[in-house]
Amino acid sequence: MVGQQALLLVGFLLPGLLFSEAAKILTLSLVGGSHFLLMNRVTQILQDHVHNVTMLLQSGNLFLPGFKEEEKSYKVINWFLPEDFNKEFKKSFHFIMEETFKGRSTFDHLLIVLEHLGLQCSDLLRRNDIMNSLKNENFDLVIVETFDYCPFLVAEKLGKPFVSILPSTFGTVDFGPPSPLSYVPVFYSLLTDHMDFWGRVKNFLMFFDFSMKQWQIFSIYDNVIKEHFPEGSRPVLSHLLKKAELWFINSDFAFEFARPLLPNTVYVGGLMAKPVKPVPQEFENFITRFGDSGFVLVALGSTVNIIQSQEILKEMNAAFARLPQGVIWKCKPSHWPKDIQLAANVKIVDWLPQNDLLGHPRIRLFVTHGGVNSVMEAIQHGVPVVGIPLFGDQPENLLRVEAKKFGVSIQLTQIRAETLALKMKQVIEDKRYKSAAVAASIIRASHPLTPAQRLVGWIDHILQTGGAAHLKPHAFQQPWHEQYLLDVFLFLLVVPLGTAWLCGKLLGLGARWLCGARKLKKA
Incomplete structure (x- = not known):
């Protein structure tokens, strides 16, 4: 078995090893938080595999309080937004986070964020110094990330082939894969792949709602396209999605529901995985205090530190006080309310080594917001989960966690000390959750190729073959009435x-x- 896997690995990677010249690759990171972390990792992996990689980085909105940035071996071109743009964006983002903590998050709030990103995109495309510099580099390939659609327009403006990385759950955007509504749940339907009759009715109706919302999102960039592309050669965003040579999905079937894929779609969930290092001594000293009871890790993402609701902090602190375990909580100490006494078994920190703590032998539970990167790290280390979804794809991610039976979720508006404590004790004490988490970890780890090897191998493949036309179905060129056999x-x-x-x-x-x-x- 080991010999077969070794042959498969060599057979897949040999073309990349024979690729005589390092390719010049541009990656774009125009959104902060976990989006930047993912693109930073992708860029570093490609740089480490002999390619010459440059990142265009929007430096104003990283949203990573306490982030300890490592030295980069790749080239960075920084793009700074005008200060008034930056202030307006941060003001809107603060408002949306406040609404989220009050349980009033809506699709319109997402549109507000994307409208700001559309304005930022116009500013970037207007910057002749940056755009001309990128053109002069004559890149072989561009790698874009799918949240802000500006990177697609940059790649089109440069006239270069591009690869797209989907940072979130499969289905957040329609780029052409077959999606039978009988068992592939529409994004935000909160359905699993096991649907009864009424579930299929709901899924069918949600498809039209999803299509309308995607049209609203695409239309935000209409003015950007009109301003920066001449009439007669203006791209259509929905067509640009299908123009991508490859789609890398930041997920894994240990987590996702099984579904049909196109040949140019590759799962690379787990790219963020790194070898576990010993945790800093301050954390080890705290963990040791609780002996075999172990500890709980609490980290609600890169943006939650921006807004901290006193009421929610009070309830969570009271819930943690009821546990026999220690609790390491990523929560801004400088913003901790003076009238709330921190529980004796809780340690709050600005920053923590999440991967290393998840890999610690005494961890018992991970309390997370349900971002894909965090869920994939929990799967990697076989750690059960209690999820508190905030916005975006997080409710869908935690639905999958519950469907795979390695965790439970609780809504932000339902957080009370007693309820949260019961949920945590349930997952810690019922060993079936831990067993399911370990089973998911085995599935993810047993691939013959690592996520990084898949990423590099497929990119080398399209660089050698001049693109991925051989991987794309002819349906992408067919008019819709032919594609759906209406004729x-x-x-x-x-x-x-x-x-x-x-x-x-x-x-x-x-x-x-x-x-x-x-x-x-x-x-």
């Missing part, structure tokens, strides 16, 4: 109806002729 259905409908009508006419003529002949005989 065939029309033909099959018209032929029998036309034949029946013709036969009826002929029978009518025959009947009239016989009647006329009989009358002549009688006469």
